[in-house]
Amino acid sequence: MWHFLARNKQAAVMLGLLAVAAFVVVVLATKGASIAIVENLSTETDDISNDPHLFSTYSLPSDNRFMPSIGNGHIATNVFSDTVYMNGLYNGYKGKSRRARIPAWANIRLNSTLTDHPYSPVYSLDTKQGVFTVTVDRDRSVVTQRIYAHRFYTRAIVNQIQVASKHRPDPDFLHPEIWIAIKLMPGPGSDDIVFQDPVPEILDGRTVWSVCGQTKESEDPTYQPLPVDICAYWTSVPDHLVVPQHGSRVFTFAMTADKNKTVARQELIKVLQEDGEELFDKHVEQWGRLYHQAGMQIEGNLKLAKIVNGIWYYLLSSLPAEESHQPLDRFFGLSPTGLARGGTFDDYEGHNFWDTEIWMYPTILLLYPHYAHSLLQYRLETAYVAAQLARITGHKGYRFPWESAYTGTEVTQPCCPEVAEFEQHVSGCISFAARQYLATTRDEEWLKQGGCSLVTNIADFWASRAVINYTTGLYDIKNVMGPDEDHSNVTNSAFTNVVAGYSLYLAEYVSCLCKEYYLSKAPEHYADIAWSLALPYDGEWDYHPEYAEYKRSEKIKQADVVLLGFPLQYPMNESTRANDLKYYESVTRNDGPAMTWSIHTVGILRSGDSAKAAKMFNKSYDAYVREPFKVWSELRRPDVGAVNFQTGMGGFLQAIVFGYAGLSVYLDRFEIHRAQLPPQATRLKIKGIKYLGTNLNLDIDDVDVTLTVTSVDDKWPLVLNNGKYNTTLIPGLTVTLSGEGPFTIRSAPWKDCKLPADIIGQNYLRQINV
Template identity: 30%
Template sequence: MDAPTTGGPTQGSDTAGGASAAPDEWVLVTDDPLTDYHPAFTGNGRLAARVPAAGNGFAEAPVRTQFHVAGLYTGRGGEWSRKASLPAWTTLDVSDGSGSFNDAFSSVRATGEQLVGGDWAAVTRPEAGAARGIERYRQSLDLRTGVITTEARWTSPAGRVTDVRYQVLIDRSRPHVGAVTVTVIPHWEGTLVVNDTLDDRAAARTTPARQGAGAGRIWTVTEAEGSGIVAAVVSVLDAVAAPRSPAGEGTAAQTVTVRALPGQAHTFTKYVSVVTAHDADDPHAAARAHADAAARAGYGRLADDNRRAWAREWEGDIVVRGDARLQRQVRASKFYLLTSVREDSPWSPSPAGLSSDSYNGHVFWDTETWIYPSILAQHPQIAESVLDYRVRRLDAARAYAADGGHSGARFPWESSLTGDEDTPAWAPFGRLEQHVSSDVALAFWQYWLATGDERWLRTSGLPVLSAVADFWTSRVTADAEGRCHINGVIPPDEYAEGPHDDSVYTNVAARAVLRFAARAAERLGQPADPRWTDVADRLVIPFDQAQGIHPEFTGYEGQRIKQADVVMLAYPWENPQSAEVTRADLEYYVPRTHEEGPSMTDSVHSIVYAELGDAKAAFEHTRRSVEPFLRPPFEQFAEARTGGAFTFLTGHGGFLQEFLHGYSGLRWRADRVVLAPILPDPLDGIALRRLRWRGRVFDIDIRHDGTTVRLHAGEELPVEAAGQLHHVPAGGEVRLATRTPLADR
């Protein structure tokens, strides 16, 4: 019997069978593994797994289930480095001898364009597969804990009926540990077989060094191609004293056989550890120790510790009142960001994080511009770890600038293991999309504004800011009148391959960074290079007086653009310009933006409309920024309406900024926070929980009749709103006016 094809994504409890439970707004659920199904992934910021419809193991389609660990990159091999993926370590298959549970699921890969070099993989609407003998199916993702639960009643080819329930947990409290547990209730008598495997079909760009099984463990030690980075995966199987049989010498598999009786439940749990050479001198020994310790602790202890670790992260919640689906989308977006970052990780997320090798797992401006601001607001410790990736590669950025004949530091358009330029040679963006250095610097400046950490500013912030400022002072060209130009670049709008002179985004960003560096040096009592402010004051900022707009670059004639570019002068760069100019830029460029462009564009449009007081347009663009891009049933972003990178953290991060910085108007300052709250009519409220600024912890609760700022910890909080300065007392609150939308004035 095939699984039912009705239903689809729902809200609900992760408990199947019996009386229906009250819906749980934190749990994403589907009862259909076939129709428009895109598998979820889960992770703890260090390692992650995509979980297929079967609830464990490997599946090629509809989306390849990949298993990643931070920092596992190949060598460049004469071209560019790529993220390497591990064997499927979640496999714990169940069999009655006539077939297995995993074999009951199959699917067909949808056709789609595969661009050069594997840099971009299409994720279109998947074709329906098959789920033979599957009934009572349910799969859920609990956003509070990252646990993915899969339940079904399976009828084997021999006609035997078995209830199966899987849980996949990647422990946020233990960065190197995951666990898979399966409970099997046979409704027949005979031999039940459970297969624990590290499935090499999921591995990519690695070379197995050795594999084995014994003493209840299986293991794989592998090396990333070219780089030689070693990764070890060890699985310890707890099968309640059942005998284990290694599959064979040199094979990472073992089998457990038990006597099945009708209605008698059997539970099997595998404890897995993944360790790379970045983390230990002997990854295999370390992984074995972590897996053994997890097995001794037991699944219940891991689940409790994981729940507590996630609860600390979810103190920083975003509450959306009046739209249950939008609330789920917001929480899902935050969850997916957190699966790929953590406080103690020296790695930075790629556009798809740890979910896949989309864009080769490289780090782009996506991190600092789209992902990072949604982390900084509520998780500054994690934000610092994200920035540490750039600090560790500052010497490589200096070498890159020197190779081009410039001073200072130039960060690469695509970065991976070493911090060298890793853009494929066929793409011009690595040579010409140089604004990325300013995007990195902006993230560093934002961290200083949000935390006030002078130790960090001295050891990490100023070295990066000053190095990027030095790059721009050496990169500009002065004309006969003394004006400074930045020539021969590609702006954020990648349809404008050019190269072009005086990209307004590039120039505004460079000018801002030059001034950031001077202010940071002044704060620390260190001398600032006088060229920084001199060049900043002389940089050309193109402006069309007749149309009242900023042209995208010198010679721009109104052609279609790929994504947000000029509109980003208002946010995140806060370029000093009138509201009239901001609106003119917005109204000029929004209709010229390609509808098939990337998902994060409309998030900027929404934020800028909110800044201008147009809540109706802001909310329209909020809908546009999410609805065409989310893939069911687990609310994951694809890069574009037609597919692209998946799961696209860039889209998730931009979407969250609409709530953290758009409707709140939250902007960081060194001596206060600035708010300009506004609420679209379709919503009843937005609450931002446990925001953090310079030792303070506070909430913002936006309602139509007013906005409340509550201070939970720290000294008095200075808040500017509508040009007035308010002081929120320790443990107290202040009431502010919520702006009236333009349409209601």
């Protein structure tokens, strides 16, 4: 990933505590919201709420890039922006491909939020209900605006403005009605879509507008012969809302968008037919279902609790709804900045990278495995393009592009050909994600519907990339780039070779799993290639050089070799892992991306150094999270880089789930190691951990660590071993995990298939010195 410099933030005037106190009663009355006063406000954009799910402020960020997003997996926008993006809607040929901008016919502003005004709005993001709220306490009324991407009516972005009179009649007042000035601000026309002229019509007595168009340019005519159609509908917005001085009313405005005009129109009709509160309740119900299935709760550290809740909100906002009024469209994956961004180079244009599989995917897999399936499905649906990329570069199997979007072809910008050419480890990362998915689900239907082919063909690619070195007797993989993008066109990247070796081993294992119904199988020598891949190791310093030609003390950009310890969990001596962590911490430049220090946190926690881990953990988020809406930047302050950087968010969640909670996934088992509390927290609870159909809750406090079984899958009975005794997991069972562990949960072997060796570069009784 690349990085960029931030623009300077401008200062603004902070509002006082008196305004806070005057408004708190009003907000407490707002449905689903609560704000408690936090004293000693210090900056213009402080979060004034002590509800862990609610982020509230009196002043919006002066840099609007740090405004929050709303989304439902189909459609998304940043609050108060003039742009809406839609899942799978891209424009531009190959390296120019980016999310196609739709004007924001959903961007409705209260006049009191646009100009200097005697009233003081409170802005709130409710991460539990998936809604952004603006509340204005006026002389004669309270105005509340709710903005949300509907989680059930997934083509719709909804604005609801409630005007509630204070019932303070003034007989001398010239205008007995209450007038609220509003403004629709969709921004300019789109540079990505050729729209026809808007067309008005009357629906149930209301004027609505519609417009249809096509993206200007196909991503790749070979795989996308025609541009993509897009249609949008939106309600007409007046200059003022008028309510009787003794009355109260909710005004509902909506915008819908879809590739199918009929779908967009029917969705708008249905939204407008709903009662205002019922419409909102259906949206909240869907968010409630997500949080009922799984979640993370932190007590004692409000800041940390809010950050974690914000991360899950932003991730889930970019993932598809589980239930929707209209059938869901095909899903096009998670990009580093989510669905609400992606129209610019800074925000990675909405493309898919290795970020999905290595950084965002692991915690999603444990809590929401059906979404992990959706992410793998995107790769399966573009696998035929990966096959073509392998062929034209002289290799076999599937070579997935470094960046992909609508078609699955390579869409890396022309500026950066080296990453497209050399950063081939993305294919190994996809195979590793498939490995973890099979380990936690044993989903045989997925294997039958393409998983067998995916795993086998990625292994075919790596087998064709590995070339025997007759001097060493080992296989080399040349002309690659690891995660550290400061060094390109290297030989035997440690990370690349390990994910390549894992891919080859996994194909052998899957050949056994799939033999009843999948004709092709991985050749037996694939495991021999994996066993004989060169893995750089320096015996003098007892560490892994990043690649064969690496010279000690060279600076690197980001986590690379340390990924061997986690998430790859490559077996090595504890001293080697400790040296990898210590050395690469000293040479990683400070202006790299956010997720590096999360992985260091996991490694250091596994070594038992809690004090050092706490410092690294704080470093992994403190300078990246921007108040008040907990929007992550790719780079540390004052730099910015990509915004709403979900890659960094995913790494941070891994520090909690796999570091502090101590969870580990292997092909044959699930482990819990040395579970402990994050800094300043008094409790950490992870609800809805899914392993082989069983639902688990892990509860950590300053006294005990307990594991509770809420449901099981009889197909895969599980046994917990605490180092001495076995306990069969049954619904309702709660076990106290005393000691450091590991505590191991297993089921019977899957089809009695032999587990892969997963040893790379160890075919001699020594490490390979370079």
